[in-house]
Amino acid sequence: MKNRILIIGAGISGLACALMFEKIGYTPVIFEKSDCLRHDGGGLTLWNNATDALQAMGLLEEIYESSKIICESSLTTSSGKILAKIPLDELATKYGTYTVGILRSNLHHILASKLNQTEIKTGYNLVNLKETNEEVIAHFENGHEEAGELLVGADGIYSAVRNKLFPNHDLRFSGYEAWRGISSYTNQYTKSGFTFESWGNGKRFGFIPMSDSLVYWFATRNTLENLKESQISKEQLIYSFREFVQPVPAVIEVTKGKDITRKLIYDFKPLQNWSKGRVVLIGDAAHATTPNLGQGACMALEDSVVLAQCLEQGKNPFDAVKAFEENRKDRAKLIVNKSWMYGKIAQMENSLLCKVRNLIVKNCPSIYKNNNFNKIVGHKI
Ligand SMILES: Cc1cc2nc3c(=O)[nH]c(=O)nc-3n(C[C@H](O)[C@H](O)[C@H](O)COP(=O)(O)OP(=O)(O)OC[C@H]3O[C@@H](n4cnc5c(N)ncnc54)[C@H](O)[C@@H]3O)c2cc1C
Numbered sequence: 118m119k120n121r122i123l124i125i126g127a128g129i130s131g132l133a134c135a136l137m138f139e140k141i142g143y144t145p146v147i148f149e150k151s152d153c154l155r156h157d158g159g160g161l162t163l164w165n166n167a168t169d170a171l172q173a174m175g176l177l178e179e180i181y182e183s184s185k186i187i188c189e190s191s192l193t194t195s196s197g198k199i200l201a202k203i204p205l206d207e208l209a210t211k212y213g214t215y216t217v218g219i220l221r222s223n224l225h226h227i228l229a230s231k232l233n234q235t236e237i238k239t240g241y242n243l244v245n246l247k248e249t250n251e252e253v254i255a256h257f258e259n260g261h262e263e264a265g266e267l268l269v270g271a272d273g274i275y276s277a278v279r280n281k282l283f284p285n286h287d288l289r290f291s292g293y294e295a296w297r298g299i300s301s302y303t304n305q306y307t308k309s310g311f312t313f314e315s316w317g318n319g320k321r322f323g324f325i326p327m328s329d330s331l332v333y334w335f336a337t338r339n340t341l342e343n344l345k346e347s348q349i350s351k352e353q354l355i356y357s358f359r360e361f362v363q364p365v366p367a368v369i370e371v372t373k374g375k376d377i378t379r380k381l382i383y384d385f386k387p388l389q390n391w392s393k394g395r396v397v398l399i400g401d402a403a404h405a406t407t408p409n410l411g412q413g414a415c416m417a418l419e420d421s422v423v424l425a426q427c428l429e430q431g432k433n434p435f436d437a438v439k440a441f442e443e444n445r446k447d448r449a450k451l452i453v454n455k456s457w458m459y460g461k462i463a464q465m466e467n468s469l470l471c472k473v474r475n476l477i478v479k480n481c482p483s484i485y486k487n488n489n490f491n492k493i494v495g496h497k498i
Contacts, residue, residue: 120144123255123265125243125278127154129221130400130417131271132228135235136174137425144234146265148241148257150272154229159221159297159378160333162187162312162325164494167415168214173422173498177214179227184219185326188310192478195317197362200478212495218312218325218333220299224414243272246281246396253395267434268396269424271417274383276402282393291382291407291457293319293464296336296354300372303330304364315361316475319466322358322365334368335408339464342381351377382407384457387450390442397438399424404449409459410493412452420445422498452493 120143124131127149135145163171163180171177186209192201209215229237245256246268253268270278279286306313307326314323319339326332336358349357354377355369384407391398400417424441431437465471484490 121146121265123148123253123263123268125255125268125270126272126276126400126402127151127229127237127239128271128273128400128417129224129228129414130402130421131269132225132232133174133418133421134269134271134399134424136228136231137421138428139232139234141425141429143428146263147235147237148243148255148263149237149239150242150258152240154237154239155225160299160325160327161219161221161224161414162216162411163219163224163418164216164411164415165208165212165214166412166494166496166498167418168217169212169496170415170418170422170498172214174418176227176231180217180219180224181215183223183227184217185307185328185331186310187216187218187312187326190216190312190314192484193313193315194475195315195320195322195358195361197315198475200316200475201481201484203484208494212497216494218310218327220327220331220333243277246278248394248396266395267428267438270396270398270402271400272402274385274401274405276398278396279388279398279402282396282398283388283390286385286388288383288385288405290342291384291460291464292339293337293460294340294379294381295408296377296379297334298369298372298377299327299331299333300368300376301330302332302364302368302371306364307332315365316463316471317358317360318468318471319464320358320361321463322361324364324368332368334372336369337382337464339466340381348379350374382460384453387446387453391446392438392442395434395438397424397441403445404453406449406453407456407460409463410452410456412456412493416449416452419448419496419498426498448496451489455489455493 138145188206190203242258247254252264391403399420427437427440
């Protein structure tokens, strides 16, 4: 079983860590519960820390070619008043790589297309794990068993691997839902690579170009967890965000209904440990975060590079996964906690409190000069 690593999940974490394991001479096998590799159509912001990790993976040029470089990001009120601006082109000069807006499917495709030795087995839903002195054995719903030297749980927020390792670590509901859409749309923001996030009362809208004529947007609003089944039409969504100025209504309007999805937002409180024996968690399985800082996939990419570095340097898999945990846990905790807090502030609903919040944000020293912000996007692996 020497050098055979089992990876559970073919999302961003699973594909990225397989690629990094190949680079250091391991033979990864990915097991994905779906019947085919997902081509999720949504979009992502990959901040400087993620493009730094992608550079370490040798993928930066290809990522730049398949995405839109973001030059500036602004935070506004729903009526369009500027609260803060982040000159992302200046940050790129400082950190060495750009922030980009990218289709998820482009990122998935680039990662998957670089795998040479990795076998990807679809239709493999992990249901159990067993460990012996020599190996770890994964059991799948289809009746198959597979053994390896190490097992990486890259199976997302609802991780079956995490539930086996650390049962009863419950998800935490944020109090809001997110609608996401992608659409063909061209304006001065898409052409110049400008993103914005607008804050209303208990609602937010975000706009991220992914090319000169393609945009990814999200709209969040406060909701109750037990309203899980509530769906609204595009027209109701436009109505719900009617106080937001253009291009918000226009961009929702031009999005096809099939390209709009809704999700209740969860994370979980930081775990004490991410591994046991020969099993380790990465990505959302280890540290799912609310999407407020746009850092979940960015951290998954960082994790993949660091886990491979630790395996390359460690004497055995046990030392390697412990070194990985030590390297990564504080960083993930910082981001999960900051993102949770950001969500609480951004989703405030009381109109008086929102006015005070906006005044404070507007008069705060620039966000990008803030030490915490620099720690998040300026992080080097
Ligand atoms: C609204 C929203 C906006 C976001 N925006 C951003 C952003 O702008 N930037 C950013 O960096 N991040 C963002 N994120 C976070 C990002 O989407 C996640 O952090 C990232 O997709 C996590 O990747 P992953 O591979 O760890 O997990 P996943 O993408 O969830 O992949 C897990 C994989 O494991 C498979 N799987 C699950 N269970 C099993 C099993 N039992 N057996 C086998 N396979 C299994 C699943 O089918 C899936 O393919 C956002 C998230 C949300 C919800």
